Amino acid sequence: MLQKPPTLLIVDDAIENLTVLNALLSPLYRVRVATSGEKALSIACSEPLPDLILLDVMMPVMDGYEVFARLRADRATRDIPVIFVTAMDSVEAELRGLDLGAQDYLTKPLVQPIVLARVRNQLELKQARDLLSNQNAWLESEVASRLEENDIMQEVSIRALAHLAETRDSETGNHILRTQNYVKELALCLREHPRFSATLDERYITLLHRSAALHDIGKVGIPDQILRKPGPLSADEWTIMKTHAAMGANAIEMAERDAARPVAFLGLAKEIAHWHHEKWDGSGYPDGLAGEQIPVSARLMAVADVFDALVTPRVYKPAMSLVETREIIAAGRGSHFDPDVADAFMDIFDVLVEIAQRDADPERGHGVTVAV
Structure with a gap:
Protein backbone atom coordinates (compact mmCIF):
# COMPACT_ATOMS: atom_id res chain seq x y z
CA MET A 1 0.00 0.00 0.00
CA GLU A 140 1.21 2.93 28.33
CA SER A 141 -1.55 0.70 27.02
CA GLU A 142 0.62 -2.40 27.43
CA VAL A 143 1.60 -1.42 30.98
CA ALA A 144 -2.03 -0.73 31.88
CA SER A 145 -3.04 -4.07 30.39
CA ARG A 146 -0.33 -5.94 32.32
CA LEU A 147 -1.25 -4.15 35.54
CA GLU A 148 -4.90 -5.04 35.02
CA GLU A 149 -3.95 -8.64 34.28
CA ASN A 150 -1.77 -8.81 37.39
CA ASP A 151 -4.56 -7.22 39.40
CA ILE A 152 -7.05 -9.82 38.20
CA MET A 153 -4.60 -12.67 38.84
CA GLN A 154 -3.92 -11.34 42.33
CA GLU A 155 -7.63 -11.07 43.12
CA VAL A 156 -8.35 -14.54 41.73
CA SER A 157 -5.48 -15.99 43.77
CA ILE A 158 -6.79 -14.35 46.92
CA ARG A 159 -10.28 -15.66 46.29
CA ALA A 160 -8.91 -19.13 45.61
CA LEU A 161 -7.04 -19.15 48.92
CA ALA A 162 -10.07 -17.79 50.73
CA HIS A 163 -12.29 -20.46 49.24
CA LEU A 164 -9.79 -23.07 50.39
CA ALA A 165 -10.63 -22.05 53.95
CA GLU A 166 -14.29 -21.92 53.03
CA THR A 167 -14.29 -25.54 51.82
CA ARG A 168 -13.01 -26.60 55.23
CA ASP A 169 -15.85 -24.76 56.95
CA SER A 170 -19.06 -25.49 55.08
CA GLU A 171 -21.03 -22.99 57.12
CA THR A 172 -19.31 -19.88 55.80
CA GLY A 173 -20.96 -19.75 52.36
CA ASN A 174 -20.75 -16.20 51.06
CA HIS A 175 -19.26 -15.01 54.34
CA ILE A 176 -16.03 -13.95 52.59
CA LEU A 177 -17.82 -11.82 50.00
CA ARG A 178 -20.10 -10.21 52.56
CA THR A 179 -17.36 -9.33 55.02
CA GLN A 180 -15.25 -7.82 52.25
CA ASN A 181 -18.11 -5.51 51.36
CA TYR A 182 -18.94 -4.69 54.99
CA VAL A 183 -15.32 -3.67 55.60
CA LYS A 184 -15.26 -1.52 52.48
CA GLU A 185 -18.45 0.32 53.46
CA LEU A 186 -17.21 0.91 57.00
CA ALA A 187 -13.94 2.29 55.63
CA LEU A 188 -15.76 4.58 53.19
CA CYS A 189 -17.91 5.85 56.04
CA LEU A 190 -14.85 6.65 58.17
CA ARG A 191 -12.46 8.02 55.53
CA GLU A 192 -13.21 11.67 56.46
CA HIS A 193 -13.04 11.00 60.22
CA PRO A 194 -10.09 12.79 61.89
CA ARG A 195 -8.87 9.55 63.49
CA PHE A 196 -8.90 7.62 60.22
CA SER A 197 -8.48 10.09 57.32
CA ALA A 198 -4.69 9.73 57.25
CA THR A 199 -5.02 5.96 56.80
CA LEU A 200 -8.18 5.39 54.81
CA ASP A 201 -7.22 6.77 51.41
CA GLU A 202 -8.48 5.27 48.16
CA ARG A 203 -5.56 2.86 47.73
CA TYR A 204 -5.78 1.62 51.31
CA ILE A 205 -9.52 0.96 50.98
CA THR A 206 -8.96 -0.96 47.73
CA LEU A 207 -6.27 -3.12 49.34
CA LEU A 208 -8.38 -3.53 52.47
CA HIS A 209 -11.34 -4.81 50.48
CA ARG A 210 -9.10 -7.27 48.66
CA SER A 211 -7.11 -8.55 51.63
CA ALA A 212 -10.16 -8.95 53.88
CA ALA A 213 -10.94 -12.16 52.01
CA LEU A 214 -8.05 -13.86 53.81
CA HIS A 215 -9.16 -13.05 57.36
CA ASP A 216 -9.96 -16.69 58.19
CA ILE A 217 -7.29 -18.39 56.07
CA GLY A 218 -5.82 -19.91 59.26
CA LYS A 219 -8.88 -22.13 59.62
CA VAL A 220 -7.31 -24.55 57.14
CA GLY A 221 -5.13 -25.66 60.04
CA ILE A 222 -8.01 -26.41 62.43
CA PRO A 223 -9.06 -30.10 62.70
CA ASP A 224 -12.42 -30.96 61.11
CA GLN A 225 -13.90 -32.30 64.34
CA ILE A 226 -13.51 -28.83 65.84
CA LEU A 227 -14.16 -26.67 62.78
CA ARG A 228 -17.34 -28.53 61.81
CA LYS A 229 -18.62 -29.34 65.29
CA PRO A 230 -22.38 -28.62 65.41
CA GLY A 231 -22.48 -27.80 69.12
CA PRO A 232 -20.52 -25.59 71.54
CA LEU A 233 -16.79 -26.13 71.74
CA SER A 234 -15.13 -27.38 74.90
CA ALA A 235 -12.50 -25.23 76.60
CA ASP A 236 -9.70 -27.27 75.01
CA GLU A 237 -11.36 -27.18 71.60
CA TRP A 238 -11.84 -23.42 71.89
CA THR A 239 -8.14 -23.01 72.71
CA ILE A 240 -7.30 -24.86 69.50
CA MET A 241 -9.86 -22.87 67.48
CA LYS A 242 -8.32 -19.59 68.56
CA THR A 243 -4.98 -20.59 67.05
CA HIS A 244 -6.39 -19.97 63.57
CA ALA A 245 -5.60 -16.25 63.88
CA ALA A 246 -1.87 -16.73 64.42
CA MET A 247 -1.74 -19.60 61.91
CA GLY A 248 -3.29 -17.41 59.23
CA ALA A 249 -0.85 -14.58 59.92
CA ASN A 250 2.09 -16.99 59.84
CA ALA A 251 0.98 -18.46 56.52
CA ILE A 252 0.70 -14.99 54.96
CA GLU A 253 4.08 -14.01 56.39
CA MET A 254 5.64 -17.03 54.70
CA ALA A 255 4.09 -15.86 51.42
CA GLU A 256 5.59 -12.40 52.04
CA ARG A 257 9.05 -13.93 52.48
CA ASP A 258 8.71 -15.71 49.15
CA ALA A 259 7.81 -12.49 47.33
CA ALA A 260 10.61 -10.71 45.48
CA ARG A 261 9.46 -7.38 46.93
CA PRO A 262 6.92 -6.17 49.51
CA VAL A 263 3.29 -6.76 48.51
CA ALA A 264 1.02 -4.18 50.15
CA PHE A 265 -2.16 -6.24 50.32
CA LEU A 266 -0.32 -9.10 52.05
CA GLY A 267 0.67 -6.74 54.85
CA LEU A 268 -2.96 -5.79 55.41
CA ALA A 269 -4.11 -9.39 55.04
CA LYS A 270 -1.64 -10.43 57.73
CA GLU A 271 -2.90 -7.71 60.10
CA ILE A 272 -6.50 -8.73 59.58
CA ALA A 273 -5.89 -12.46 59.89
CA HIS A 274 -3.79 -12.00 63.03
CA TRP A 275 -5.80 -9.45 64.99
CA HIS A 276 -9.44 -9.36 63.86
CA HIS A 277 -10.42 -11.17 67.08
CA GLU A 278 -8.71 -8.60 69.31
CA LYS A 279 -11.02 -6.39 71.40
CA TRP A 280 -10.82 -2.69 72.13
CA ASP A 281 -10.56 -3.34 75.89
CA GLY A 282 -7.71 -5.84 75.48
CA SER A 283 -9.72 -8.98 76.26
CA GLY A 284 -9.47 -10.48 72.76
CA TYR A 285 -7.01 -12.94 71.22
CA PRO A 286 -4.36 -13.99 70.29
CA ASP A 287 -2.21 -11.17 71.73
CA GLY A 288 -4.56 -9.20 73.97
CA LEU A 289 -3.96 -5.95 72.08
CA ALA A 290 -6.04 -2.96 73.18
CA GLY A 291 -7.21 0.33 71.69
CA GLU A 292 -4.94 1.91 69.10
CA GLN A 293 -2.54 -1.04 69.36
CA ILE A 294 -5.00 -2.91 67.14
CA PRO A 295 -4.45 -2.02 63.46
CA VAL A 296 -7.28 -0.10 61.77
CA SER A 297 -7.81 -2.96 59.31
CA ALA A 298 -8.40 -5.45 62.13
CA ARG A 299 -10.73 -3.07 63.98
CA LEU A 300 -12.91 -2.74 60.90
CA MET A 301 -12.90 -6.49 60.31
CA ALA A 302 -13.86 -7.15 63.95
CA VAL A 303 -17.19 -5.37 63.46
CA ALA A 304 -17.77 -6.87 60.01
CA ASP A 305 -17.01 -10.41 61.18
CA VAL A 306 -19.21 -10.26 64.25
CA PHE A 307 -22.09 -8.69 62.34
CA ASP A 308 -22.05 -11.44 59.74
CA ALA A 309 -21.73 -14.17 62.36
CA LEU A 310 -24.81 -12.83 64.13
CA VAL A 311 -27.17 -12.28 61.17
CA THR A 312 -26.41 -15.50 59.28
CA PRO A 313 -27.22 -19.05 60.39
CA ARG A 314 -24.37 -21.34 61.35
CA VAL A 315 -24.28 -25.06 61.99
CA TYR A 316 -24.25 -24.38 65.73
CA LYS A 317 -26.90 -21.58 65.83
CA PRO A 318 -29.78 -19.93 63.94
CA ALA A 319 -29.54 -16.41 62.50
CA MET A 320 -30.15 -13.62 64.98
CA SER A 321 -32.64 -10.83 64.35
CA LEU A 322 -31.52 -7.42 63.17
CA VAL A 323 -32.80 -5.80 66.35
CA GLU A 324 -30.76 -8.13 68.55
CA THR A 325 -27.71 -7.81 66.32
CA ARG A 326 -27.77 -4.04 66.42
CA GLU A 327 -28.11 -4.08 70.20
CA ILE A 328 -25.16 -6.46 70.57
CA ILE A 329 -22.87 -4.30 68.40
CA ALA A 330 -23.99 -1.19 70.28
CA ALA A 331 -23.32 -2.89 73.61
CA GLY A 332 -19.79 -3.75 72.41
CA ARG A 333 -18.94 -0.11 71.69
CA GLY A 334 -15.81 0.76 73.65
CA SER A 335 -15.34 -2.76 74.98
CA HIS A 336 -15.27 -5.16 72.03
CA PHE A 337 -15.19 -2.54 69.27
CA ASP A 338 -13.45 0.75 68.53
CA PRO A 339 -16.14 3.30 69.52
CA ASP A 340 -15.91 5.21 66.24
CA VAL A 341 -16.10 2.04 64.15
CA ALA A 342 -19.16 0.97 66.12
CA ASP A 343 -20.70 4.40 65.48
CA ALA A 344 -19.99 4.05 61.76
CA PHE A 345 -21.70 0.65 61.87
CA MET A 346 -24.81 2.32 63.30
CA ASP A 347 -24.69 5.07 60.68
CA ILE A 348 -24.65 2.65 57.74
CA PHE A 349 -26.58 -0.21 59.33
CA ASP A 350 -29.15 -0.29 56.53
CA VAL A 351 -26.39 -0.49 53.90
CA LEU A 352 -24.81 -3.45 55.68
CA VAL A 353 -28.18 -5.19 55.97
CA GLU A 354 -28.69 -4.72 52.23
CA ILE A 355 -25.32 -6.40 51.58
CA ALA A 356 -26.25 -9.27 53.91
CA GLN A 357 -29.49 -9.81 52.01
CA ARG A 358 -28.03 -9.37 48.54
CA ASP A 359 -25.13 -11.77 49.14
CA ALA A 360 -26.97 -14.24 51.35
CA ASP A 361 -26.05 -17.92 51.06
CA PRO A 362 -28.27 -19.15 48.21
CA GLU A 363 -28.84 -22.61 49.67
CA ARG A 364 -30.32 -21.10 52.80
CA GLY A 365 -32.12 -18.07 51.43
CA HIS A 366 -31.62 -14.78 53.23
CA GLY A 367 -29.41 -14.91 56.27
CA VAL A 368 -31.22 -11.85 57.65
CA THR A 369 -34.50 -12.94 59.18
CA VAL A 370 -36.08 -9.88 60.80
CA ALA A 371 -36.59 -6.44 59.23
CA VAL A 372 -35.43 -3.32 61.01
Whole structure:
Protein backbone atom coordinates (compact mmCIF):
# COMPACT_ATOMS: atom_id res chain seq x y z
CA MET A 1 0.00 0.00 0.00
CA LEU A 2 1.45 3.37 -1.07
CA GLN A 3 1.93 5.88 1.71
CA LYS A 4 0.02 9.13 1.23
CA PRO A 5 2.18 12.24 0.95
CA PRO A 6 2.15 14.66 3.90
CA THR A 7 -0.41 17.44 3.84
CA LEU A 8 0.72 21.06 3.98
CA LEU A 9 -1.43 24.11 4.70
CA ILE A 10 -0.15 27.38 3.25
CA VAL A 11 -1.69 30.54 4.66
CA ASP A 12 -1.10 33.90 2.98
CA ASP A 13 -3.38 36.77 1.94
CA ALA A 14 -1.28 37.40 -1.20
CA ILE A 15 -2.36 35.16 -4.08
CA GLU A 16 1.03 35.46 -5.78
CA ASN A 17 2.79 34.06 -2.70
CA LEU A 18 0.37 31.16 -2.53
CA THR A 19 0.94 30.47 -6.22
CA VAL A 20 4.71 30.36 -5.80
CA LEU A 21 4.65 28.09 -2.76
CA ASN A 22 1.99 25.83 -4.25
CA ALA A 23 4.03 25.38 -7.44
CA LEU A 24 7.13 24.59 -5.38
CA LEU A 25 5.56 22.15 -2.91
CA SER A 26 2.65 20.44 -4.68
CA PRO A 27 4.88 18.04 -6.68
CA LEU A 28 6.07 16.57 -3.37
CA TYR A 29 3.17 17.12 -0.98
CA ARG A 30 -0.57 17.45 -0.78
CA VAL A 31 -1.08 21.21 -0.54
CA ARG A 32 -4.08 23.11 0.83
CA VAL A 33 -4.24 26.92 0.80
CA ALA A 34 -6.02 29.63 2.78
CA THR A 35 -6.10 33.36 2.10
CA SER A 36 -7.16 34.44 5.60
CA GLY A 37 -6.66 33.48 9.21
CA GLU A 38 -10.30 32.49 9.63
CA LYS A 39 -10.17 30.20 6.60
CA ALA A 40 -6.88 28.72 7.83
CA LEU A 41 -8.40 27.78 11.19
CA SER A 42 -11.32 26.09 9.44
CA ILE A 43 -9.08 24.06 7.10
CA ALA A 44 -6.68 23.13 9.92
CA CYS A 45 -9.51 21.40 11.78
CA SER A 46 -10.79 19.45 8.77
CA GLU A 47 -9.59 16.15 7.33
CA PRO A 48 -6.95 15.52 6.30
CA LEU A 49 -5.33 17.46 9.13
CA PRO A 50 -2.20 19.30 8.03
CA ASP A 51 1.14 17.78 8.91
CA LEU A 52 2.74 21.22 8.66
CA ILE A 53 1.49 24.80 8.33
CA LEU A 54 3.34 27.61 6.56
CA LEU A 55 1.79 30.70 8.11
CA ASP A 56 2.20 34.27 6.89
CA VAL A 57 2.57 36.77 9.72
CA MET A 58 1.36 40.00 8.13
CA MET A 59 -2.32 39.47 7.23
CA PRO A 60 -5.34 41.76 7.65
CA VAL A 61 -8.11 41.15 10.22
CA MET A 62 -6.30 38.25 11.90
CA ASP A 63 -2.52 38.20 11.72
CA GLY A 64 -0.35 35.10 11.87
CA TYR A 65 0.37 35.46 15.58
CA GLU A 66 -3.33 35.35 16.45
CA VAL A 67 -3.91 32.41 14.11
CA PHE A 68 -1.02 30.61 15.79
CA ALA A 69 -2.44 31.30 19.27
CA ARG A 70 -5.82 29.87 18.23
CA LEU A 71 -4.19 26.81 16.72
CA ARG A 72 -2.37 26.13 19.99
CA ALA A 73 -5.55 26.65 22.02
CA ASP A 74 -7.42 23.95 20.08
CA ARG A 75 -6.77 20.32 21.09
CA ALA A 76 -7.20 19.19 17.48
CA THR A 77 -4.52 21.50 16.09
CA ARG A 78 -2.17 22.34 18.95
CA ASP A 79 0.45 19.78 17.93
CA ILE A 80 0.65 20.74 14.25
CA PRO A 81 4.10 22.26 13.58
CA VAL A 82 4.10 25.80 12.19
CA ILE A 83 6.68 27.69 10.14
CA PHE A 84 6.18 31.44 10.16
CA VAL A 85 6.65 33.15 6.80
CA THR A 86 7.17 36.93 6.75
CA ALA A 87 8.78 39.83 4.98
CA MET A 88 9.90 41.24 8.34
CA ASP A 89 13.60 40.54 8.20
CA SER A 90 14.56 41.28 11.79
CA VAL A 91 15.96 39.30 14.69
CA GLU A 92 13.18 40.61 16.96
CA ALA A 93 10.44 39.35 14.64
CA GLU A 94 12.09 35.95 14.30
CA LEU A 95 12.60 35.62 18.05
CA ARG A 96 8.97 36.54 18.69
CA GLY A 97 7.74 33.76 16.42
CA LEU A 98 10.09 31.19 17.92
CA ASP A 99 9.25 32.30 21.47
CA LEU A 100 5.58 31.72 20.76
CA GLY A 101 6.40 28.12 19.86
CA ALA A 102 6.76 28.08 16.10
CA GLN A 103 9.07 25.37 14.78
CA ASP A 104 10.86 27.54 12.25
CA TYR A 105 10.93 30.93 10.52
CA LEU A 106 11.25 31.84 6.81
CA THR A 107 11.80 35.33 5.46
CA LYS A 108 10.67 36.72 2.10
CA PRO A 109 11.76 36.71 -0.59
CA LEU A 110 11.78 32.95 -0.27
CA VAL A 111 14.73 30.89 -1.46
CA GLN A 112 13.36 27.68 -2.91
CA PRO A 113 16.08 25.22 -1.75
CA ILE A 114 15.85 26.65 1.79
CA VAL A 115 12.05 26.34 1.78
CA LEU A 116 12.25 22.71 0.63
CA ALA A 117 14.93 21.88 3.21
CA ARG A 118 13.05 23.52 6.10
CA VAL A 119 9.78 21.84 5.15
CA ARG A 120 11.45 18.44 4.80
CA ASN A 121 13.22 18.82 8.16
CA GLN A 122 10.04 19.75 10.00
CA LEU A 123 8.08 16.91 8.44
CA GLU A 124 10.78 14.43 9.44
CA LEU A 125 10.78 15.79 12.97
CA LYS A 126 6.99 15.50 13.13
CA GLN A 127 7.15 11.92 11.86
CA ALA A 128 9.67 11.11 14.59
CA ARG A 129 7.51 12.78 17.26
CA ASP A 130 4.42 10.94 16.05
CA LEU A 131 6.29 7.63 16.07
CA LEU A 132 7.54 8.26 19.60
CA SER A 133 4.07 9.33 20.72
CA ASN A 134 2.54 6.18 19.23
CA GLN A 135 5.20 4.03 20.88
CA ASN A 136 4.59 5.74 24.22
CA ALA A 137 0.84 5.27 23.84
CA TRP A 138 1.39 1.60 23.04
CA LEU A 139 3.70 1.20 26.02
CA GLU A 140 1.21 2.93 28.33
CA SER A 141 -1.55 0.70 27.02
CA GLU A 142 0.62 -2.40 27.43
CA VAL A 143 1.60 -1.42 30.98
CA ALA A 144 -2.03 -0.73 31.88
CA SER A 145 -3.04 -4.07 30.39
CA ARG A 146 -0.33 -5.94 32.32
CA LEU A 147 -1.25 -4.15 35.54
CA GLU A 148 -4.90 -5.04 35.02
CA GLU A 149 -3.95 -8.64 34.28
CA ASN A 150 -1.77 -8.81 37.39
CA ASP A 151 -4.56 -7.22 39.40
CA ILE A 152 -7.05 -9.82 38.20
CA MET A 153 -4.60 -12.67 38.84
CA GLN A 154 -3.92 -11.34 42.33
CA GLU A 155 -7.63 -11.07 43.12
CA VAL A 156 -8.35 -14.54 41.73
CA SER A 157 -5.48 -15.99 43.77
CA ILE A 158 -6.79 -14.35 46.92
CA ARG A 159 -10.28 -15.66 46.29
CA ALA A 160 -8.91 -19.13 45.61
CA LEU A 161 -7.04 -19.15 48.92
CA ALA A 162 -10.07 -17.79 50.73
CA HIS A 163 -12.29 -20.46 49.24
CA LEU A 164 -9.79 -23.07 50.39
CA ALA A 165 -10.63 -22.05 53.95
CA GLU A 166 -14.29 -21.92 53.03
CA THR A 167 -14.29 -25.54 51.82
CA ARG A 168 -13.01 -26.60 55.23
CA ASP A 169 -15.85 -24.76 56.95
CA SER A 170 -19.06 -25.49 55.08
CA GLU A 171 -21.03 -22.99 57.12
CA THR A 172 -19.31 -19.88 55.80
CA GLY A 173 -20.96 -19.75 52.36
CA ASN A 174 -20.75 -16.20 51.06
CA HIS A 175 -19.26 -15.01 54.34
CA ILE A 176 -16.03 -13.95 52.59
CA LEU A 177 -17.82 -11.82 50.00
CA ARG A 178 -20.10 -10.21 52.56
CA THR A 179 -17.36 -9.33 55.02
CA GLN A 180 -15.25 -7.82 52.25
CA ASN A 181 -18.11 -5.51 51.36
CA TYR A 182 -18.94 -4.69 54.99
CA VAL A 183 -15.32 -3.67 55.60
CA LYS A 184 -15.26 -1.52 52.48
CA GLU A 185 -18.45 0.32 53.46
CA LEU A 186 -17.21 0.91 57.00
CA ALA A 187 -13.94 2.29 55.63
CA LEU A 188 -15.76 4.58 53.19
CA CYS A 189 -17.91 5.85 56.04
CA LEU A 190 -14.85 6.65 58.17
CA ARG A 191 -12.46 8.02 55.53
CA GLU A 192 -13.21 11.67 56.46
CA HIS A 193 -13.04 11.00 60.22
CA PRO A 194 -10.09 12.79 61.89
CA ARG A 195 -8.87 9.55 63.49
CA PHE A 196 -8.90 7.62 60.22
CA SER A 197 -8.48 10.09 57.32
CA ALA A 198 -4.69 9.73 57.25
CA THR A 199 -5.02 5.96 56.80
CA LEU A 200 -8.18 5.39 54.81
CA ASP A 201 -7.22 6.77 51.41
CA GLU A 202 -8.48 5.27 48.16
CA ARG A 203 -5.56 2.86 47.73
CA TYR A 204 -5.78 1.62 51.31
CA ILE A 205 -9.52 0.96 50.98
CA THR A 206 -8.96 -0.96 47.73
CA LEU A 207 -6.27 -3.12 49.34
CA LEU A 208 -8.38 -3.53 52.47
CA HIS A 209 -11.34 -4.81 50.48
CA ARG A 210 -9.10 -7.27 48.66
CA SER A 211 -7.11 -8.55 51.63
CA ALA A 212 -10.16 -8.95 53.88
CA ALA A 213 -10.94 -12.16 52.01
CA LEU A 214 -8.05 -13.86 53.81
CA HIS A 215 -9.16 -13.05 57.36
CA ASP A 216 -9.96 -16.69 58.19
CA ILE A 217 -7.29 -18.39 56.07
CA GLY A 218 -5.82 -19.91 59.26
CA LYS A 219 -8.88 -22.13 59.62
CA VAL A 220 -7.31 -24.55 57.14
CA GLY A 221 -5.13 -25.66 60.04
CA ILE A 222 -8.01 -26.41 62.43
CA PRO A 223 -9.06 -30.10 62.70
CA ASP A 224 -12.42 -30.96 61.11
CA GLN A 225 -13.90 -32.30 64.34
CA ILE A 226 -13.51 -28.83 65.84
CA LEU A 227 -14.16 -26.67 62.78
CA ARG A 228 -17.34 -28.53 61.81
CA LYS A 229 -18.62 -29.34 65.29
CA PRO A 230 -22.38 -28.62 65.41
CA GLY A 231 -22.48 -27.80 69.12
CA PRO A 232 -20.52 -25.59 71.54
CA LEU A 233 -16.79 -26.13 71.74
CA SER A 234 -15.13 -27.38 74.90
CA ALA A 235 -12.50 -25.23 76.60
CA ASP A 236 -9.70 -27.27 75.01
CA GLU A 237 -11.36 -27.18 71.60
CA TRP A 238 -11.84 -23.42 71.89
CA THR A 239 -8.14 -23.01 72.71
CA ILE A 240 -7.30 -24.86 69.50
CA MET A 241 -9.86 -22.87 67.48
CA LYS A 242 -8.32 -19.59 68.56
CA THR A 243 -4.98 -20.59 67.05
CA HIS A 244 -6.39 -19.97 63.57
CA ALA A 245 -5.60 -16.25 63.88
CA ALA A 246 -1.87 -16.73 64.42
CA MET A 247 -1.74 -19.60 61.91
CA GLY A 248 -3.29 -17.41 59.23
CA ALA A 249 -0.85 -14.58 59.92
CA ASN A 250 2.09 -16.99 59.84
CA ALA A 251 0.98 -18.46 56.52
CA ILE A 252 0.70 -14.99 54.96
CA GLU A 253 4.08 -14.01 56.39
CA MET A 254 5.64 -17.03 54.70
CA ALA A 255 4.09 -15.86 51.42
CA GLU A 256 5.59 -12.40 52.04
CA ARG A 257 9.05 -13.93 52.48
CA ASP A 258 8.71 -15.71 49.15
CA ALA A 259 7.81 -12.49 47.33
CA ALA A 260 10.61 -10.71 45.48
CA ARG A 261 9.46 -7.38 46.93
CA PRO A 262 6.92 -6.17 49.51
CA VAL A 263 3.29 -6.76 48.51
CA ALA A 264 1.02 -4.18 50.15
CA PHE A 265 -2.16 -6.24 50.32
CA LEU A 266 -0.32 -9.10 52.05
CA GLY A 267 0.67 -6.74 54.85
CA LEU A 268 -2.96 -5.79 55.41
CA ALA A 269 -4.11 -9.39 55.04
CA LYS A 270 -1.64 -10.43 57.73
CA GLU A 271 -2.90 -7.71 60.10
CA ILE A 272 -6.50 -8.73 59.58
CA ALA A 273 -5.89 -12.46 59.89
CA HIS A 274 -3.79 -12.00 63.03
CA TRP A 275 -5.80 -9.45 64.99
CA HIS A 276 -9.44 -9.36 63.86
CA HIS A 277 -10.42 -11.17 67.08
CA GLU A 278 -8.71 -8.60 69.31
CA LYS A 279 -11.02 -6.39 71.40
CA TRP A 280 -10.82 -2.69 72.13
CA ASP A 281 -10.56 -3.34 75.89
CA GLY A 282 -7.71 -5.84 75.48
CA SER A 283 -9.72 -8.98 76.26
CA GLY A 284 -9.47 -10.48 72.76
CA TYR A 285 -7.01 -12.94 71.22
CA PRO A 286 -4.36 -13.99 70.29
CA ASP A 287 -2.21 -11.17 71.73
CA GLY A 288 -4.56 -9.20 73.97
CA LEU A 289 -3.96 -5.95 72.08
CA ALA A 290 -6.04 -2.96 73.18
CA GLY A 291 -7.21 0.33 71.69
CA GLU A 292 -4.94 1.91 69.10
CA GLN A 293 -2.54 -1.04 69.36
CA ILE A 294 -5.00 -2.91 67.14
CA PRO A 295 -4.45 -2.02 63.46
CA VAL A 296 -7.28 -0.10 61.77
CA SER A 297 -7.81 -2.96 59.31
CA ALA A 298 -8.40 -5.45 62.13
CA ARG A 299 -10.73 -3.07 63.98
CA LEU A 300 -12.91 -2.74 60.90
CA MET A 301 -12.90 -6.49 60.31
CA ALA A 302 -13.86 -7.15 63.95
CA VAL A 303 -17.19 -5.37 63.46
CA ALA A 304 -17.77 -6.87 60.01
CA ASP A 305 -17.01 -10.41 61.18
CA VAL A 306 -19.21 -10.26 64.25
CA PHE A 307 -22.09 -8.69 62.34
CA ASP A 308 -22.05 -11.44 59.74
CA ALA A 309 -21.73 -14.17 62.36
CA LEU A 310 -24.81 -12.83 64.13
CA VAL A 311 -27.17 -12.28 61.17
CA THR A 312 -26.41 -15.50 59.28
CA PRO A 313 -27.22 -19.05 60.39
CA ARG A 314 -24.37 -21.34 61.35
CA VAL A 315 -24.28 -25.06 61.99
CA TYR A 316 -24.25 -24.38 65.73
CA LYS A 317 -26.90 -21.58 65.83
CA PRO A 318 -29.78 -19.93 63.94
CA ALA A 319 -29.54 -16.41 62.50
CA MET A 320 -30.15 -13.62 64.98
CA SER A 321 -32.64 -10.83 64.35
CA LEU A 322 -31.52 -7.42 63.17
CA VAL A 323 -32.80 -5.80 66.35
CA GLU A 324 -30.76 -8.13 68.55
CA THR A 325 -27.71 -7.81 66.32
CA ARG A 326 -27.77 -4.04 66.42
CA GLU A 327 -28.11 -4.08 70.20
CA ILE A 328 -25.16 -6.46 70.57
CA ILE A 329 -22.87 -4.30 68.40
CA ALA A 330 -23.99 -1.19 70.28
CA ALA A 331 -23.32 -2.89 73.61
CA GLY A 332 -19.79 -3.75 72.41
CA ARG A 333 -18.94 -0.11 71.69
CA GLY A 334 -15.81 0.76 73.65
CA SER A 335 -15.34 -2.76 74.98
CA HIS A 336 -15.27 -5.16 72.03
CA PHE A 337 -15.19 -2.54 69.27
CA ASP A 338 -13.45 0.75 68.53
CA PRO A 339 -16.14 3.30 69.52
CA ASP A 340 -15.91 5.21 66.24
CA VAL A 341 -16.10 2.04 64.15
CA ALA A 342 -19.16 0.97 66.12
CA ASP A 343 -20.70 4.40 65.48
CA ALA A 344 -19.99 4.05 61.76
CA PHE A 345 -21.70 0.65 61.87
CA MET A 346 -24.81 2.32 63.30
CA ASP A 347 -24.69 5.07 60.68
CA ILE A 348 -24.65 2.65 57.74
CA PHE A 349 -26.58 -0.21 59.33
CA ASP A 350 -29.15 -0.29 56.53
CA VAL A 351 -26.39 -0.49 53.90
CA LEU A 352 -24.81 -3.45 55.68
CA VAL A 353 -28.18 -5.19 55.97
CA GLU A 354 -28.69 -4.72 52.23
CA ILE A 355 -25.32 -6.40 51.58
CA ALA A 356 -26.25 -9.27 53.91
CA GLN A 357 -29.49 -9.81 52.01
CA ARG A 358 -28.03 -9.37 48.54
CA ASP A 359 -25.13 -11.77 49.14
CA ALA A 360 -26.97 -14.24 51.35
CA ASP A 361 -26.05 -17.92 51.06
CA PRO A 362 -28.27 -19.15 48.21
CA GLU A 363 -28.84 -22.61 49.67
CA ARG A 364 -30.32 -21.10 52.80
CA GLY A 365 -32.12 -18.07 51.43
CA HIS A 366 -31.62 -14.78 53.23
CA GLY A 367 -29.41 -14.91 56.27
CA VAL A 368 -31.22 -11.85 57.65
CA THR A 369 -34.50 -12.94 59.18
CA VAL A 370 -36.08 -9.88 60.80
CA ALA A 371 -36.59 -6.44 59.23
CA VAL A 372 -35.43 -3.32 61.01
